[in-house]
Amino acid sequence: MIRVAITGASGLVGECLTRVLVDHPAAEVTYVGSRSSAGRDIADVVPSLKGQISLACRESDAKEIAAAADVAILAHKSAESLELTPKLLDAGVRVIDIGGEFRLKDPALYKRWYGQDHTATVLLAEAVYGLPELHREQIRTARLVANPGCYPTSVVLGLAPLLKAGLIQRDGIHIASSSGLTGAGRTGARAFIDVNEDMRPYALGGHKHVPEMEQELGAAAGGRVTVTFVPHLIPLNRGILSTMFARPARLADAAELHATLARAYAGEPFVRVREGGGDVCIANVRGTNFCDVAVDLSESTETVIVTSALDNMLKGAATQAIQNLNVMFGLDEATGIRGVRGS
Amino acid sequence: MIRVAITGASGLVGECLTRVLVDHPAAEVTYVGSRSSAGRDIADVVPSLKGQISLACRESDAKEIAAAADVAILAHKSAESLELTPKLLDAGVRVIDIGGEFRLKDPALYKRWYGQDHTATVLLAEAVYGLPELHREQIRTARLVANPGCYPTSVVLGLAPLLKAGLIQRDGIHIASSSGLTGAGRTGARAFIDVNEDMRPYALGGHKHVPEMEQELGAAAGGRVTVTFVPHLIPLNRGILSTMFARPARLADAAELHATLARAYAGEPFVRVREGGGDVCIANVRGTNFCDVAVDLSESTETVIVTSALDNMLKGAATQAIQNLNVMFGLDEATGIRGVRGS
């Protein structure tokens, strides 16, 4: 059994990780870190976990983790991982960071969007962006995997194949994404009466996921890509739907666009290419590790429309981390996460 | 008291109309038409109306309506109004049609998007598009007002001033709109378990509200305007949020964009120009006749972002009809609809 440490275990993503790993046939949670709940049993801190696991929360000490685990999944939101990650790697623990600290290759972008200096820049070159569909081979042997953001996962999986194939232009990409309320975690939670029966855009001045999208899309395109991104809050717990508008780079019909996506994801266990016309929706991916994508063409306005959907807590966070874990440890990539539950 | 007939009175919009008119100080409902419920009391057909009104439903006969009412608000969805409207006008009844039969000036577009021939084309020139913010003077004396569609109201109010001022380009406009489930009415209702905790796009092949948007935006711009429009369903009862992307037509900063909207709607009782940055949301307009709009500028990608929100059953249908009624009959435009309730 692969021994897994989870930090930030009392948060929403930590809760999801624990829930899924409880039934994982080749991995088990052996350490739960939660600074705010140190000393308490995680099943008392997170009531839904009662009866599934019983472990005392620890302060996320690197040496302790090294003694208890083969791999650490960092699910705390803060920049604490800048400090913890080097120590864990030095101690021989492989790391999957669900926070955003190791996603951007350019420390200047990190400083601009995350508001602080990056203090572990030496690891940036080594860190692998953990989108298995794009970087599977590097993930296999990675010591440090930067688990992608939820919005970027939905956007990059939708657009990368079309940019790589040269079918859409690299600028003028407009993205309207909508997320359920778990996206902000427990600490950023908003009151029910403020968001129920409501929808609202936010971060119109710029969102820190934009440089991450542009980095990965640029890599796929082989050149600079820019996107205009507007996220929205919608009154549901889990799920992201992204609707993306792009201008064709050359003449292509709807069939070629679809075929390009289908080819890109043939054999992929967790990306489903839908027919378009409205087949992509949150309901079909809720409670799963799938990202569903489709492409439509508005012929009258010559606009390519890509839609994608995923569960922000799963493919956007927890189960994508387990997918990476499976890849890192040579397991079948779908081990323990193929099923769909609770949706 | 202005005597008002409502057809389609047992539908969702009919229900809203009745509810609002019950407290209107200068108008009263004197006739309710409902083919499916003819002979029954409307308060038995629509349980929430019990204790507020008691009127037997009729079959929406023009002569009967003429005897009972000064104005008819047609709230049935079908093309029945093509037949009924000429008879009502002949009988001296003014008409506000909430359906789409008299919105498009071009009968060829009507045939293409509504799937049938227009059989009252002679009235198309006379019909006034009932967006008071654009056509108030014509509405005052109109015999026939075509109440705007819900999506077009949100889109046209957001973009028209910027197009008129030449601040954004007339093509390359991308619109992602989201609507609550009342948008489809009772007959198009979807199961709770299919849409709760879900969001999905639809009508990716084209929506019949597009020509309506292009007609009104083109008129504002003084030239052909095209839009790419993707509607979505979101799990709430009422409300539309539209997020619109456009390319600047000339150099303008965020302040000028905002000022252009603010000038356009200065003195308007039911359009509120918000500051941008996320101030526009469904919660603030739910249960009201307001349309909130804002404009943001993404400087890095040189993209203008307009957001707008309204209650699809009210400013998108019922209370916009009453706003038109107030204008047509010389009342204060906000009579009976300034308040905000039940949201």
Next chain:
Amino acid sequence: MIRVAITGASGLVGECLTRVLVDHPAAEVTYVGSRSSAGRDIADVVPSLKGQISLACRESDAKEIAAAADVAILAHKSAESLELTPKLLDAGVRVIDIGGEFRLKDPALYKRWYGQDHTATVLLAEAVYGLPELHREQIRTARLVANPGCYPTSVVLGLAPLLKAGLIQRDGIHIASSSGLTGAGRTGARAFIDVNEDMRPYALGGHKHVPEMEQELGAAAGGRVTVTFVPHLIPLNRGILSTMFARPARLADAAELHATLARAYAGEPFVRVREGGGDVCIANVRGTNFCDVAVDLSESTETVIVTSALDNMLKGAATQAIQNLNVMFGLDEATGIRGVRGS
């Protein structure tokens, strides 16, 4: 025009009061008190009010209120009204208190359930419990009206006629009530992700609305009544549904039970007696001042089941206060609140 002061104007109930009064034909808001927002325009504090009212918030000073208003509706949650109410009455301002300070006739019960001494006990005898269906005549001339709690309104209207008629026993009454999230106001708001897709009981150790129910039911019954009351939170904004079980006091069939309710509320503008069997629901009362009630009889277990529903922000708070205001000032009781909007 009756001049109305609202304190706690930036709270949820204050917002509702303002929204409804904006369209009231015989009353107008002339003073808005909000300690936390003193000096700011209420329309800036509560974004939905923009375009409907423009008044600077004040610190709720009794002299200021007396200069500006004929009646004050106190919508703040705290015990501040214990201090303010005597001053207002002295200054000649009639008072409708939406908080719980003047509902319980017994100051010992107040201390036990509200956790503090009652400092204006001299007013308890004078205060009229503001349920017009039970105390209309006293309300007409009252200086001080104690607007009922939301749960008690639903419970008392459902059970009082049956107790008064001696049809059900005075003990062994079991009540399961469920409320939407607005019940706790802005300050007690809970996070969306904690309550969406959830239902939970609370206050199993006792709820401060119980003595209020027992007081009013006892008065109706002419003897001591006790109830076991379990409130629940349900994932919706507005509405209370109460399901009440009671043992028959004497042989009565379903028809007699129904007839008893029907007689009790014949002519009442805002209580609708439904047929039973599931006709009572939140949807039919949302956005209205109605309370719907029904009675069913389980013959096999000889149990009377009463169900009732109301909108906790309206009949449970704001519009019940306006109903009282209408009664106090000799207006038609339904003035400005008969209509149903925004639901």
Next chain:
Amino acid sequence: MIRVAITGASGLVGECLTRVLVDHPAAEVTYVGSRSSAGRDIADVVPSLKGQISLACRESDAKEIAAAADVAILAHKSAESLELTPKLLDAGVRVIDIGGEFRLKDPALYKRWYGQDHTATVLLAEAVYGLPELHREQIRTARLVANPGCYPTSVVLGLAPLLKAGLIQRDGIHIASSSGLTGAGRTGARAFIDVNEDMRPYALGGHKHVPEMEQELGAAAGGRVTVTFVPHLIPLNRGILSTMFARPARLADAAELHATLARAYAGEPFVRVREGGGDVCIANVRGTNFCDVAVDLSESTETVIVTSALDNMLKGAATQAIQNLNVMFGLDEATGIRGVRGS
């Protein structure tokens, strides 16, 4: 691997069963029956299943099932299982019936509540009521297991230990249960706009789950038990919360009541006894096979209040069936269903 056939595979419960079994380490779905979709791949019929399973739907023929499977889980709603079950048993296939056909021991009760004659009465004596917490030993060797109804599971687990211990009286039990909308399945689905932001009671004239509750509670109590049961619809997808009122049978304090539940479920993998006071809620059980229960005592009214919660699609249907399957085939009872996902 245990080979499992699922009938009614395109229904909501069938979908859940498939999702869970896809990750079950000792069982696999080898046959999917769906009369309405015969010939089509189940992953095309149920879009969320794409990428997880690919099997052509069959017409649920007993011989075919016998050739493909060791056990059949019948998840269709109709009485079809009356015909299918005897054939499956004759062919050597063990059966878990999720419908209600084999729960009631008394065929007269079946006829009264299900509206038809029972045509396989010979099997009623053999069928084991599949609540492992009460009938585990019989389930181990059963050929035919009648999976409990969702409401009865929540009620029986809450009350049985207290009745068995003689702590509460056998009559005068009042139950208010609330269920999410999946309870009615796809075929009984209600429109979003009719139930969102609503709560309503139904089946006030009697619900077919009542005799099932009374049968199992009576068996636990060792004598006749009667209950008054009012179910409600609440606006969420999944979950049941039951609030139960009972009169004490003898003097007992809150601690003894709690201890009785705790003893009854000590060692049970899927019943969690909570502390009371509001700890039981749907959120903690959603997406799991757990039933949470708690007991409170209202001392002032001498009333015992039991609350219980479960996920109606899981412990109320699909994963309880798998729990039974695990027991029947000698597996660890929690195999593949301990985890909590997607909630």
